[in-house]
Amino acid sequence: MKVQHHILNAFLAAVLATSTAFAQGDTLDTLYERLLKPDLQDWEQVERAIWREWSSSGSASMDLLLERGRKAMSDGDFAVAIEHFTALTDHAPEFAEGWNARATAYFMAEEYSLSIADIQKTLSLNPKHFGALQGLGRILEELEDEKNALKAYQAAYAIHPHRPSLEEAIDRLDAKLSGQAL
Template sequence: MRYLSVMKAWTRLHNSFAAAVLPMMLCIGLSAAAIVAAGPAFGQTAKLDELFDKLKSADPAQAGRIEQEIWIEWSKSGSAAMDLLLQRGRQAMSEGNFALAVEHFTALIDHAPEFAEGWNARATAYYQMGQIGPSMADIAQTLRLNPRHFGALSGFAMILEELDRPKQALELRRAVQAIHPHAAGVSQAIDRLEADLQGSSL
């Protein structure tokens, strides 16, 4: 599945899940159409394009190394000060201090609102604190800026499963697989969700 197909799947997700997700997006000035329309303009560099092309045809061992390179590229804000805020927030998360992590990530977002990884990191911290609404809002911002963010897509799918939205979660898992065929656990999650949905339809 090519990039356009992934965006179409993402559009279908928003259409089917609008009642639950769009209110939060609208609160931060977003809409599903805006996310999809903005997709091609954000989160892309020549190096990342090359890495994602390699990712689709890599074997599992190669995919792991390429994924690490992608995360390194995603973590570059272009500012040493902003990179330090990201590092401090991640350190706070690793120590279980999620409130402090949110403070660091919020400062990062305030100073660099177009840096997708700041939003993604705060989404993770919010999720760890049990704040699902803010986490989903930050995931929406992450994907507006970087539609290929397989980490954010996977996190969104996990939340949808917790909200008993297996059909929408499956669409997102398939979108992740299209971008990153060897993403951790994606094949198993797709198999499980397909089996669950097939069983519920019997």
């Protein structure tokens, strides 16, 4: 699959430009602020709290669809997971985590173009979704689009600078793109 670079570049630029303007309530804002503290020791707890906030749709039935889809995904049944997440996105189209979950299921099913489309929807609803940005980076790296993968990882790192896997990915791609031996 060939990703259209100019569209992707514009999309990544828009995400970077809007990520500082995103506000989803005091709780998430406070958690995002904590993530940016350089000396944060409990970053994993802060990250889990953010994921809990992201995973709460405000509807018990929608949360159940998310839970069932995640269970199917963890069982390796990606088709069933996609069905649950599709029902979720159909019934709660403004719930970013439904789109992100389906993007993850599509990625696991190696449906990269569908995953990218759902990541774009996730980020349009939640520009600070560092998980979606990291997922985008991973897909682009799989597609050997290292330059845009690096941009996606850097965008995720700007929101969540404590994830070791993000720093490793950035260092790896920086070295590769600059021609340094790994």
